[in-house]
Amino acid sequence: PRLYSYFRSTCSWRVRIALALKGIEYDYHPVHLLKDGGEQASFKDNLNPNSLLPALEIDGHCLADSMSIIEYLDETRQDPPYLLPKDPAIRATVRRISNNITSGIQPIQNLRVLIYVGADKKKEWGKHWIEQGFNSLEELLEKTSGKYCVGDDITMADLCLIPQVYNANRFEVDMSRYPIITRINAQLENHDAFVAAHPRQQPDCPDELK
Numbered sequence: 001p002r003l004y005s006y007f008r009s010t011c012s013w014r015v016r017i018a019l020a021l022k023g024i025e026y027d028y029h030p031v032h033l034l035k036d037g038g039e040q041a042s043f044k045d046n047l048n049p050n051s052l053l054p055a056l057e058i059d060g061h062c063l064a065d066s067m068s069i070i071e072y073l074d075e076t077r078q079d080p081p082y083l084l085p086k087d088p089a090i091r092a093t094v095r096r097i098s099n100n101i102t103s104g105i106q107p108i109q110n111l112r113v114l115i116y117v118g119a120d121k122k123k124e125w126g127k128h129w130i131e132q133g134f135n136s137l138e139e140l141l142e143k144t145s146g147k148y149c150v151g152d153d154i155t156m157a158d159l160c161l162i163p164q165v166y167n168a169n170r171f172e173v174d175m176s177r178y179p180i181i182t183r184i185n186a187q188l189e190n191h192d193a194f195v196a197a198h199p200r201q202q203p204d205c206p207d208e209l210k
C-alpha cells in the first residue's frame with residue numbers, strides 16, 4: 001500500500017490512525033499542500049480528480065476520501081478493532097458523530113477555505129466554526145460516550161475527533177469548555193496507533209514542529 005499524505009492534513013491523519021489500528025504497513029508519500037501552489041494539484045490527472053488528500057493505493061485500487069478509505073479498510077480487514085460496529089444502531093451513531101466532524105466542522109476550516117477567507121481573518125474564522133461544532137458535539141457525546149466517543153471501544157468517530165482537537169488547539173479554542181471531548185482526547189493521545197499517526201511522527205513534519 002502507498003498513502004499520499006500531508007503531515008498536518010486531518011483527513012490524512014484519520015486514515016493513518018486506521019492503518020495503524022489495523023496493523024497495515026504502507027509506504028508514505030508526502031504531498032505538500034502549500035508548496036508551488038499545492039502539490040496535490042497533480043492528482044487531477046491520476047489519483048483524485050478533486051485534487052485533495054488523502055489517496056491510498058491498496059489491493060490494486062486507488063481510493064480517495066478519508067471516510068471511504070476507512071470504511072474500505074474496515075470492511076476488508078475485519079479483524080478487530082471494528083471501526084464501524086456490527087450493531088446497526090451503534091454503527092449509525094458512529095457515523096452520526098463522524099459526519100458531525102467531517103461534514104459540519106472540518107471542511108469549514110479546511111486549508112482551501114482559510115486561503116479564500118484570507119490571512120487576516122482565518123484564525124477568527126477557524127476558531128468560530130470549531131467552537132460552533134464542538135458546542136453541539138459535546139452535547140451529543142453526553143449521550144453516546146463511554147471511555148471513547150461511542151461506548152468503550154475505539155470507532156471511526158474517535159479517528160475523526162482526535163485530529164479535530166489538534167486543530168482546535170491550533171486555533172486557540174478554549175478546550176476547558178468541552179470536558180468530554182478533552183477526556184476522550186486524553187484517553188487516546190498515548191495509544192500506540194494514535195501516537196504513530198500523529199503529525200510530529202510523519203517524515204514530512206518540519207523539525208521545528210516535532
